Amino acid sequence: MSLSLALAGCPGGTSPADAGPPDATTSGDDDAAMPIDAAVPDDAQPPIDASDPDGGAPTGSAAAPPAEIVRTGTGGFLLRGTVLAPDGPIVDGEVLIVGDSITCVAEDCSASPSADTVMIIDTHATISAGLIDAHNHATYDFLPEWVPADMRLFGNRYEWRADADYRAHVEPEARLESWGSGDPRNRQHMCAALRYAELRSVIHGTTTMMGQAPNRECAQGLVRSAEHAHGLGTNRMRTTISGACESALNDTARTSIVNAFRSGETTRHAVHMGEGYTGGGVATDPTRELDCYAGRHRYTTSLLSDTDGTPFGAALFIHAVPFDDDDLVEAMGAGAHFVWSPSSNILLYGRTAPIGRMLELGLPVALGPDWTVSGSDELLSEMRFALDWAAAEGVSQVTPESLVEMATIGGADAVDLDASIGRLAPDLRADVVVFGRVASSDPYLAVTDSRAADVRLVMIDGRAYYGDLPLEGATAFNGSCDTVDACGTSKFLCAAGTTDAATPGAETVDEIEALLRNYLETGWLEDPDGSGPLAPEPRAFVLDGDDLAPLIDCSL
Template sequence: MGETMRPSPYLLRASALLILALSAACSSTDPPIANPDTGQPDTGHPDADVGDDPDTDTGDDADTGPVDDDRSQPSPAAEVERVGAGGYLLRGTVLTLDGPIEDGEVLIEGGAITCVAEDCSGEPGAATVTVINTHGVISPGLIDAHNHLAYNFFMPWIPGDTGFFGNRYQWADDPDYEAHIEPYANNRGSISHECPAGKWGELRSVIHGTTTIMGQSARRRCVDWAVRNADHYHKLGYNHMQTSIGSPRDITDDQAQGFLDNFNAPNNPTTRLAVHMAEGISGDNIELEFSSFAGRDTRNNRHSGTSLLYNGTAMLIHSVALTDAELEEVYMTDSKIVWSPSSNLALYGVTADIESILDLGIITALGPDWTVSGEFDMLAEMRVAYRYGQEQAIDALTPQRIWEMATWDGAITVGLEHSVGQLEPGYGADIVVFGRQADDPYLAVLESEASDVRLSMIDGQVYFGDADLEDAAARNEFCETFPTCGTSKFLCVQDSPSAGDRRDETYAAIRQQLIDILEGTGYPEDEQYGRGDELLDLVLCP
């Protein structure tokens, strides 16, 4: 399948311990924890941000290689058949919710899809747009439903001899973890750190076919730029999502009432409340988080009798420790789950009961979590999900089902299903073309890496793609050559050399800023880190 990517350190660790972990999960013992039931208000910080040391949000294709070398091959190079204006007509295998169109077409005019069919030539706009025969698979852009984007320039962190953790509160207090993220954590909240870190995470996403992401914590103009941020800056209406990073058991009466008021607001109601739910298997009362969120916590000032599993708004990230009865309640309340298998397996040795979740019909999305403990991008996370399904004999985890979790189900989960997540007239032109071919086109998507991404389009603008398509498709004249594991690509980073809101920055400028952060450049000598060589590049090759 083209280049074989170098294995992720954390996935190798998870694989080596997987059999032991799966057999030991039910009898796992809890290390003593000093401060059970801690939490923080919603600050946009990652899974770790639950202790006294505040912490923010969150690599690249370094997974364990192809799913099956015999089932997918690179397809012929894409061809520009006509250079036009005002949009694109893409030809190839088109993936729709009704199934693939083998020789289909997608017409894009401005920022919207106007035709999806075997033949769109009869549409008025088809006569003047640029026509590209992709010879590949045309898919909705991938939707990463859980990440901590600002941390995605860090290499993976895996504890040395401590084994797996019981829950997220344990590793959050690990001194080795705190040291690992220190170059960013010591100055998070500053423009000098949030801007390059957030933009680097978005570049990694778009290079690997992700066009919408939940987890860009910084609300700064410098990251209102490329990938749609489901929690803000998505340009698909108002900011419809609220997030709560702390323990679900720490939501007070007033906070719960505030959420309910926002759910029922006559104008611009909150339609999604994203919480980290039951992330882990034991300790710190992790098993009580769901019942507390559902209004059954008898402690004072914990919204007893008021469930926040309300009108389909709940977006439950991780959900590893949920019981069968709780999963039934998730389904009955139309709540959604985000599955992060690579991070869960690396940190806890187990993951959510995905077989029961899918059997119940719970809407489920995928998200790698962050590069610190999860896969580096959505394509790699999809492969982890597929391999896990094969290892555990979960028939429901087919390539098509995983693709649906990464597109349409992801859109529903993050509350943007009205505009993205499928190739359908009237939907936003968030489209990715993969240059692979197979009897199963969904498997061709799963087996794709950055080098296979031929076009990555957001709102009708192409940010990344094959070099041969640059003149016809690049979003502006300032795009840069970006070699990708033996293939020549272009990457559009800079709006213009004179643009405001840091949109004058090039790829090299952003990269250097992150190296400086890891080095501790500009700080006193005793605050310097000397870790510039640890920058996790956007694409890793053998």
């Protein structure tokens, strides 16, 4: 999303698309479509210009010199540079990767096993754990940004979901949802759209994403799926796209969830909580959703704590826009985690969660851009948006360091994968990103200042999927990578052969883009066996092929 657009048009906020397809989880007995008056709130802040360096996020990093391959080797990599380690930056540090794991993070790893045989790369840059997107709706991420008419603000998610312009905008994704997961057109779209979102994520340093696909067979390979296919043991996350007061979370459903909490089958329950700040219906008032979740409103079964008062510690609250101190303290006592999605919240509601207070209280917070429809295109842009918003609003707790923490260990903790990813530490998986910038005053600025052109190397399980072209031969996942233009800088990007669930005939970057453009243009997809088009659908899209959201937006 355009930072200046959102910040100039709205005062503060979170993300919008947590709802999935327009009516996918709203039952007929819920008053989900009741409109309310969402006029600009009294506490709306004056617009700011995110392009103004005096009023925007702090900057202070510089482009790093090119990376150098110091020694060829086998079995892994020794990366040198400024290391963003869990205990603080190591300015001249090393990260040793052997196979799919990190084995050493220190000033000197030369004494570690395999250090004498692996390839040594002096990155001259900043080395971070891979970024973790803790909130996305990835199959929408081929769609461009939706801007409400007259920059209208909404009171809650049910209002914008009922907006006719919004429904027309997301119709390409909603249509495929309506076909069902058994329809080959659905599988083809889901896999292509998901792969497209994953490629954008990798290009911008994200290695794990939550919210990848309703069609689970698509979420195999490339970026880790926090819910379905992360390759880190048993999947223990459950996601409810509905709001906490909707009938999808009625007492019958809650009994199943509580049993999963008790057995350990589910250790995180992601729910869209308090998405908005006002509403009039029993099922649509975001200010009552914590009461609903706790069994005090509409339903009697608590998902916060057991009948004996023992906290489940499983809640993952996405948004929490209207939370006050009492809500935050209750959530903290119940061991809840949070995901902050500021850009989407601001565009839709003109306000966001009380992030400064959340950080003051030490609440566990992750970061997620939500989707391209109303949020940032990817996590790096979301970080810059958050810094600009915080600078304008005087929220001093939001810093480059706190945002990098939200996007790494905070994200891993949110999706309950912190035992395996989210930090540069021995025995964790080698999800590692090298950002081609350095910042002596604040090393974390090297991350928050980075764009696609600055992302020097992206590794998942010690295998490189994106990076500087001169590093391709030495690091790339396979020999079938594409060359892409990152705003004037050539990069390698490995798309083909990265997953068994790839769409037939659409594995390379160009093929995936062509398939999605064609779908937007014509309303149908090619048959998976290549024999011709499947039964065409009536052309009803307001978007066309030229509206495909770019993998890399050089204006951001």
